[in-house]
Amino acid sequence: MARKATATSATTQPNVPQFTNEQDLDAFREMLLIRRFEEKAGQMYGMGLIGGFCHLYIGQEAVVTGITMASEKGKDAQITGYRDHGHMLVMGLDPKGVMAELTGRQGGLSKGKGGSMHMFSNEHRFYGGNGIVGAQVSLGAGLAFAAKYTGDGSVSIAYFGDGAANQGQVYESFNMAKLWKLPVVFVIENNKYAMGTSIERAAATTDFSKRGASFDIPGEQVDGMDVRMVHDAAKRAIEHARSGNGPYILEMLTYRYRGHSMSDPAKYRSKDEVTKYRQERDPIEQVRARLLEAGSVTEEDLKKIETDIRAIVTEAADFATNDPEPDASELWTDITIEA
Amino acid sequence: MPQILMPALSPTMEEGKLAKWLVKVGDTVKSGDVLAEIETDKATMEVESVDEGVVKEILVEEGTEGVKVNTPIALVLGEGEEVGEGNRPAAQATSSDPEGQSAVPEAAAAPVPAEPKTGGEAPKFVAQNDPDLPEGVEMVELTVRQALNEAMAEEMRSDANVFIMGEEVAEYQGAYKVTQGLLQEFGPQRVIDTPITEHGFAGLAVGAAFAGLKPIVEFMTWNFAMQAIDQIINSAAKQLYMSGGQVKAPMVFRGPNGVASRVAAQHSQDYSAWYSHVPGLTVIAPYSAADAKGLLKAAIRSPNPVVFLENEILYGSTGLVPKMDDFVLPIGKARIARKGADVTIVSFSIGMRYATQATEKLVAAGVDVELIDLRTLRPMDSDTVIESVKKTGRLVTVEEGWPQGGIGAELAARVMEQAFDYLDAPVLRVTGKDVPMPYAANLEKLALPHVDEVIAAVNAVTYRS
Numbered sequence: 001m002a003r004k005a006t007a008t009s010a011t012t013q014p015n016v017p018q019f020t021n022e023q024d025l026d027a028f029r030e031m032l033l034i035r036r037f038e039e040k041a042g043q044m045y046g047m048g049l050i051g052g053f054c055h056l057y058i059g060q061e062a063v064v065t066g067i068t069m070a071s072e073k074g075k076d077a078q079i080t081g082y083r084d085h086g087h088m089l090v091m092g093l094d095p096k097g098v099m100a101e102l103t104g105r106q107g108g109l110s111k112g113k114g115g116s117m118h119m120f121s122n123e124h125r126f127y128g129g130n131g132i133v134g135a136q137v138s139l140g141a142g143l144a145f146a147a148k149y150t151g152d153g154s155v156s157i158a159y160f161g162d163g164a165a166n167q168g169q170v171y172e173s174f175n176m177a178k179l180w181k182l183p184v185v186f187v188i189e190n191n192k193y194a195m196g197t198s199i200e201r202a203a204a205t206t207d208f209s210k211r212g213a214s215f216d217i218p219g220e221q222v223d224g225m226d227v228r229m230v231h232d233a234a235k236r237a238i239e240h241a242r243s244g245n246g247p248y249i250l251e252m253l254t255y256r257y258r259g260h261s262m263s264d265p266a267k268y269r270s271k272d273e274v275t276k277y278r279q280e281r282d283p284i285e286q287v288r289a290r291l292l293e294a295g296s297v298t299e300e301d302l303k304k305i306e307t308d309i310r311a312i313v314t315e316a317a318d319f320a321t322n323d324p325e326p327d328a329s330e331l332w333t334d335i336t337i338e339a
Numbered sequence: 340m341p342q343i344l345m346p347a348l349s350p351t352m353e354e355g356k357l358a359k360w361l362v363k364v365g366d367t368v369k370s371g372d373v374l375a376e377i378e379t380d381k382a383t384m385e386v387e388s389v390d391e392g393v394v395k396e397i398l399v400e401e402g403t404e405g406v407k408v409n410t411p412i413a414l415v416l417g418e419g420e421e422v423g424e425g426n427r428p429a430a431q432a433t434s435s436d437p438e439g440q441s442a443v444p445e446a447a448a449a450p451v452p453a454e455p456k457t458g459g460e461a462p463k464f465v466a467q468n469d470p471d472l473p474e475g476v477e478m479v480e481l482t483v484r485q486a487l488n489e490a491m492a493e494e495m496r497s498d499a500n501v502f503i504m505g506e507e508v509a510e511y512q513g514a515y516k517v518t519q520g521l522l523q524e525f526g527p528q529r530v531i532d533t534p535i536t537e538h539g540f541a542g543l544a545v546g547a548a549f550a551g552l553k554p555i556v557e558f559m560t561w562n563f564a565m566q567a568i569d570q571i572i573n574s575a576a577k578q579l580y581m582s583g584g585q586v587k588a589p590m591v592f593r594g595p596n597g598v599a600s601r602v603a604a605q606h607s608q609d610y611s612a613w614y615s616h617v618p619g620l621t622v623i624a625p626y627s628a629a630d631a632k633g634l635l636k637a638a639i640r641s642p643n644p645v646v647f648l649e650n651e652i653l654y655g656s657t658g659l660v661p662k663m664d665d666f667v668l669p670i671g672k673a674r675i676a677r678k679g680a681d682v683t684i685v686s687f688s689i690g691m692r693y694a695t696q697a698t699e700k701l702v703a704a705g706v707d708v709e710l711i712d713l714r715t716l717r718p719m720d721s722d723t724v725i726e727s728v729k730k731t732g733r734l735v736t737v738e739e740g741w742p743q744g745g746i747g748a749e750l751a752a753r754v755m756e757q758a759f760d761y762l763d764a765p766v767l768r769v770t771g772k773d774v775p776m777p778y779a780a781n782l783e784k785l786a787l788p789h790v791d792e793v794i795a796a797v798n799a800v801t802y803r804s
Binding site: 035036039040042043045046047048051052077079108109110111112113114118119120121122127128130131132135137138139140141142143144145146147149150156168169172173175176179259262263264265266267328329331332333334335336337 | 344345346347348349350352370371381382383384386387389408409458459461462502528533534536538539540541542543544545546547548549550551552569570573574579580581582583584585586587618619621642643
């Protein structure tokens with residue numbers, strides 16, 4: 001597996017898989033929803049409506065969008081770390097429920113008891129939302145174990161960052177996943193910084209697609225800013241896992257525009273670096289340009305989509321602002337299940 | 340919203356410096372454009388525009404220090420919007436304007452906390468009583484090991500979602516032979532040897548439980564579960580609560596706990612108090628063979644994550660177990676091993692061995708001991724202990740674990756809170772000594788609780804010499 005890509009190269013790559021207009025429009029909508037939702041979340045955090053930690057996905061939208069488009073919605077399981085809002089939106093969880101969880105209200109997906117990092121949906125097969133760096137990799141291998149045990153044909157997709165990729169349990173999970181041929185796709189979202197520590201300062205080897213080499217797990221580096229490349233690689237990886245060949249690693253080269261969390265001093269990287277990505281590699285702008293260039297849609301059409309998405313986000317924000325806090329009695333519920 | 344407000348960088352930030360404006364009056368901005376930079380002593384942050392519009396007014400000049408969070412700092416009007424009473428701030432808010440907070444529009448303010456409530460009392464757990472045994476039921480002598488093995492085999496027969504994984508559970512037949520024969524009956528799909536990877540396989544099992552399976556995770560000993568404790572607590576125990584009741588982790592973590600024999604500090608530790616501390620977990624530590632069987636079956640059926648603490652020394656000890664198709668005991672119910680009136684001794688797991696031997700000697704000496712086996716540590720059956728202490732006025736606790744923050748410490752606190760007026764003597768604890776477990780035979784013996792210490796404690800609380 002020697003597929004290589006760089007997230008910084010703006011040049012047209014050869015053999016870029018093409019999207020139909022329909023796919024481009026889908027991707028545009030999904031990514032724009034994440035972008036606008038996250039901007040609103042950032043704003044609401046600034047207003048004190050959202051507390052604690054809040055990790056925004058802005059810049060990385062193509063990763064979860066392309067992968068989810070390649071997966072079977074409602075069947076394949078997904079699990080990620082704390083930067084989880086985008087995953088939920090693309091998987092179809094209710095934006096109102098997500099935003100109300102961020103504001104800690106009773107209508108939140110976890111009744112306000114989980115917060116930004118702890119949201120789940122059995123129905124959509126989304127298993128969080130995990131606050132402990134790397135824990136989701138073992139858990140994700142377990143979701144794949146269950147798939148194999150029951151033979152339900154589903155694949156588990158476990159996302160983690162370049163920071164988590166240095167955790168011990170990741171390799172314990174790689175080993176078992178390969179040993180038992182579990183249907184799992186490990187997605188390393190390499191956004192170049194684990195909080196404020198660049199991959200060069202934290203990792204002895206920075207090609208994370210090779211991290212499964214000792215276990216003979218195939219890996220690819222993928223341009224995670226181009227949703228078409230993400231989708232194409234994800235299809236390959238998911239097919240590999242679903243057909244009983246065991247795990248697959250996708251290293252998504254991506255970039256977060258915002259800080260690690262809302263309280264990020266932003267002293268560890270240059271403004272120019274951020275600006276360069278935003279201006280040259282933005283995943284949404286790439287699709288927008290493509291759609292307009294193809295002439296299949298007009299500026300007006302895209303503006304209509306923008307307006308629709310803004311309405312969804314505004315509705316979510318209004319709901320999350322006005323929904324009451326959980327009743328005090330909720331303090332004592334959901335600790336254990338009475339048999 | 341046309342007003343741009345001073346944002347907070349963190350939940351604790353109250354004010355900051357408006358370091359720089361990147362737009363000027365008349366500029367058209369769209370969402371995502373950086374409007375300004377703000378600074379605090381620890382960070383710099385960009386203020387982005389959320390909506391499209393034209394910058395109409397800059398309300399706080401750049402370089403202004405001490406701008407309170409949520410102060411309007413600019414007016415950006417969208418198409419068709421005009422400056423009016425509704426969006427013009429009442430006053431500019433800077434450090435020279437201590438009343439600036441009054442300018443915070445109501446809609447933007449953080450939610451007013453609901454009336455401070457206590458949240459009420461913790462719901463009281465009421466345990467079921469042990470089931471009545473059918474008349475004339477045959478009692479068979481089993482080792483604790485056999486009892487545990489039968490419990491797993493029976494539950495695996497009745498529920499295909501139950502499987503066991505751990506180190507040496509399959510082909511080796513169990514490091515302590517508790518899983519003997521399971522591989523032969525249920526096959527390698529359900530009896531799974533793992534690599535030596537506690538953190539990883541504990542997490543994997545939790546993930547499998549999220550997806551609907553009912554894993555039994557065997558730790559070769561609980562000492563090695565320290566590698567996995569994050570997954571047990573942060574993933575399994577907290578999941579139901581964090582998900583608002585949506586995602587369950589029905590599973591059992593089991594294996595030998597406590598001191599074995601001459602294996603020194605890293606392999607001799609009692610984790611009873613550790614796990615009993617954690618809401619979301621059920622913690623069981625049986626002593627007898629019958630309790631081992633009935634409670635392990637209950638644990639496997641439980642919809643909650645259960646920490647099941649066995650004891651290597653007890654594996655070979657025997658007891659009478661009712662021969663029934665389905666012998667299940669209630670979780671959370673203590674067992675009164677001997678009724679008495681003079682003093683209450685409470686213990687669990689191997690502590691019951693010291694307590695039982697001490698009781699025999701004390702009864703022979705004329706002390707009417709009431710002996711209680713907790714069996715389950717969380718939820719803890721306080722009622723049985725409190726009722727007993729109300730009768731005897733005296734309590735001695737026995738455990739192998741360290742004293743600080745131990746099960747005895749918890750019992751002492753509960754008795755003090757709920758039965759203070761009934762006490763005729765201070766509660767005394769007999770525990771393992773407050774040291775790492777030594778290797779030398781004589782020191783190891785000194786580090787463990789002794790029957791003589793239990794007798795001495797009872798003599799002290801009953802004021803006998």
